[in-house]
Amino acid sequence: MQSSRQTEDPMNVLNPSDFAVIDEMDPSLVDGFRVCYDREVPIELRLQDSEGADEMGTLENIKVKILVNGDGTRYSQIRFELTSETDLFFHYIATIDELKFKRMRDEQKLSIDYQNLITLLIKLCNNCSKDPHAFLVLLSSS
Numbered sequence: 508m509q510s511s512r513q514t515e516d517p518m519n520v521l522n523p524s525d526f527a528v529i530d531e532m533d534p535s536l537v538d539g540f541r542v543c544y545d546r547e548v549p550i551e552l553r554l555q556d557s558e559g560a561d562e563m564g565t566l567e568n569i570k571v572k573i574l575v576n577g578d579g580t581r582y583s584q585i586r587f588e589l590t591s592e593t594d595l596f597f598h599y600i601a602t603i604d605e606l607k608f609k610r611m612r613d614e615q616k617l618s619i620d621y622q623n624l625i626t627l628l629i630k631l632c633n634n635c636s637k638d639p640h641a642f643l644v645l646l647s648s649s
Contacts, residue, residue, distance in 0.1 A: 544573035555649040
């Protein structure tokens, strides 16, 4: 006779409420942020040498998380988080509000408005995941 412990399905050890508790501990969600995109995306990582020239890059699957803070579709802040499962020290965070976005839009002559930024970035990330030969995200750092 087997004990109930041995016949228990290992996939049913955790129930959905256990995951809710884990999600609540996510430090990304402090200050009222909520996740609107969370997926691995192939990103080419390049390092710049001291003279500013890009070295050959490596293509890695980077976890892209886009979070928003605000009501409905009116966001007061957008946060981008990039992390890597293979490099625990790889952690980039950028938080953008309407004022920062306006400055960036003016400097880079972008033609999109703040409220449509999330939709565009999610579409671009999805395109990079679906067809990495046609679409490429490049992260260059010094």
